[in-house]
Amino acid sequence: MNNNNQAYNTTALEVLNLNKTFDGIKILDDVSFTLHRNENLAIVGRSGTGKSVLIKCIVNLIEPDSGTINLFGKILTDLNEDELNVARQNIGFLFQGAALYDSMTIEENLLFPLVRNKKDMAVSDRNRLIDHTLESVGLIDFKSKYPSELSGGMQKRAGLARTLVLAPQIILYDEPTTGLDAATSAEISDLIVEVSSKFDTSAIIVSHDINCITKTADRIIVLDKGRVLADDVYAQLINHSSELVRNLLRKK
Ligand SMILES: Nc1ncnc2c1ncn2[C@@H]1O[C@H](COP(=O)(O)OP(=O)(O)O)[C@@H](O)[C@H]1O
Numbered sequence: 001m002n003n004n005n006q007a008y009n010t011t012a013l014e015v016l017n018l019n020k021t022f023d024g025i026k027i028l029d030d031v032s033f034t035l036h037r038n039e040n041l042a043i044v045g046r047s048g049t050g051k052s053v054l055i056k057c058i059v060n061l062i063e064p065d066s067g068t069i070n071l072f073g074k075i076l077t078d079l080n081e082d083e084l085n086v087a088r089q090n091i092g093f094l095f096q097g098a099a100l101y102d103s104m105t106i107e108e109n110l111l112f113p114l115v116r117n118k119k120d121m122a123v124s125d126r127n128r129l130i131d132h133t134l135e136s137v138g139l140i141d142f143k144s145k146y147p148s149e150l151s152g153g154m155q156k157r158a159g160l161a162r163t164l165v166l167a168p169q170i171i172l173y174d175e176p177t178t179g180l181d182a183a184t185s186a187e188i189s190d191l192i193v194e195v196s197s198k199f200d201t202s203a204i205i206v207s208h209d210i211n212c213i214t215k216t217a218d219r220i221i222v223l224d225k226g227r228v229l230a231d232d233v234y235a236q237l238i239n240h241s242s243e244l245v246r247n248l249l250r251k252k
């Protein structure tokens with residue numbers, strides 16, 4: 001949690017009445033929610049309930065059938081290709097596989113998005129930014145290593161660094177601790193909180209790791225069968241009238 005007790009009075013992202021059907025099955029059913037600036041929002045729900053589809057709609061990898069996504073006051077569907085590319089740079093995402101390029105060193109993995117998206121940046125500025133970002137995720141001593149030479153937790157950190165280098169205002173994490181042992185999961189959860197305050201970002205964290213959720217989330221949305229079943233703080237949700245909500249948030 002950011003723990004700064006500030007009022008979340010600015011909207012970073014607003015999702016309104018989002019619908020998506022695959023093969024005649026409604027995957028997202030009228031999903032609406034708001035992500036405030038500097039807020040860490042967790043999304044929980046059973047497997048196959050549309051969490052990843054929702055995240056992919058937000059980053060425009062999946063086109064919703066209807067509904068609007070409003071990013072810092074801009075409605076994504078209203079933008080042309082160039083405007084959309086600019087808007088997209090406000091959102092970073094860390095998917096389940098860290099998605100690093102295996103044939104590139106960690107440093108080269110960070111350089112790649114910079115060269116592509118910040119063509120005018122001076123080489124010295126790029127190098128400084130890469131070092132600063134790797135420092136922030138605790139990987140500065142590993143910049144010449146290849147992904148295969150790093151542990152799973154370190155690969156996650158490197159994937160996050162590659163996202164952070166483009167200075168997004170919102171970071172989407174899809175199952176950031178899945179496949180990691182308990183100690184490494186705790187480290188990644190701490191890192192998510194640290195990154196939010198250091199880089200002044202908002203986050204959506206899709207997770208079924210209750211320790212990660214309680215550590216990181218300021219607020220929690222429970223999705224079920226593509227619908228928002230609950231949207232509240234943890235302390236309220238553990239006493240929610242729905243058994244599913246209580247079960248999803250019970251500490252194991
Ligand atoms: N590109 C796609 N084409 C068809 N069906 C899909 C596609 N992506 C996801 N689905 C289906 O949508 C449902 C929700 O998937 P997903 O969002 O990945 O669930 P989860 O909540 O576990 O992340 C699943 O039944 C999945 O099979």
Ligand SMILES: [Mg+2]
Pocket residue numbers: 051052053174
């Ligand atoms: Mg998923």
